[in-house]
Amino acid sequence: MGYRIESNRLDEIISELKNEYRIFAPCLDAQKKRVRYREINSADQIVLDRQSDFSPKEVYYPISQVMFYFKEGGVEDAVLADERKILIFARACDINAIRRQDAIFLKNGASEDYYYKRLREKVKFALIECEKSFENCFCVSVGSNETSDYSLAFRFGEEILIDVCDDGFKEFYEDEDKVDFKPEFIKENDKKIKIPEIKRENLKAISDLDYWKKFDDKCVACGGCNTVCGTCTCFDTVDITYDEGSNDGERRRTWSGCMLTDFTRTAGGALSRKTQGANMRFKVLHKFYDYKDRFGEENMCVGCGRCDIRCPEEISFFDTVCELADEIKQAF
Secondary structure, three states, X not given: OEEEEOHHHHHHHHXXXXXXXXXXXXXXXXXXXXXXXEEOOOHHHOOOOOOOOOOOHHHHOOOEEEEEEEEOOEEEEOOOOOOOEEEEEEOHHHHHHHHHHHHHHHOOOOOXXXXXXXXXXOEEEEEEOOOOOOOOOOOOOOOOOOOOXXXXXXXXXXOEXXXXXXXXXXXXXXXXXXXXXXXXXXXXXXXXXXXXXXOHHHHHHHHOOHHHHXXXXXXXXXXXXXXHOXXXXXXXXXXXXXXXXXXXXXXXEEEOOOOOOOOOEOOOOOEOOOOHHHHHHHHHHHHHHHHHHHHOOOOXXXXXXXXXXXXXXXOOHHHHHHHHHHHHHHHO
């Protein structure tokens, strides 16, 4: 069912929903420089005219997360500070990205990840209709430009059109003007990525290509690309004691990333990947081979292009993947 409302009415609905939901959307940070996902109180906080610099994943997969507390007498699970459900305003690519996260955390082994699941099962999405493709997007090429995985869909303009798919939200709109509305999706980007044709029998040869060496000196291992990526999932765990000599403390998990120099360092000090070229190879093949090979679905990358914007050395992931496709075509 579709509805038409005025912006001030949406503010009233947001206020009502906040009794049951924490509501997140892309907002300007305190310095008004970056757009990242923050809790909102009104519709005018939502940034619509530019792409968010960060994905919404930190809402349901926090940057730093206490797993449990340990004390002399045993272990105590950390509890969530807020029991409300979560509603996230997001674009199609970012909604599709959570499906990739779900695969890694919930389907990648014999058991589901408890700490991810307890937040993930709270999440519902309010789709933001894309009026146009942003400069660095290539979502159409990787099939993440459309989604039906939303409870609400919004077209923002002089008036706001809403598609309500979740019965749990209909009570907030039943007195509004009814219209025939379904969101439209981007059909074309300025950028069209070449997806590498990688066959298992050629994987070793592709891994050994000289192509990867170009990143040894170019990449500075900042991990910024991993941070802004909506599908990167890697983390480290660390134990923190509260006082020197104390046995009381907590275990946290914090984001990590495959592009960091020490990411593959073991307890003995060895590195399984010793160069940034090797790390880039791992990232590209994970996004455009390993994930699909394991889960039998789409490629992992959703084509948001944030990593290209974030890189301080102007290394383009888009160009890297396209160049790899050419290298493979030439070699095989």
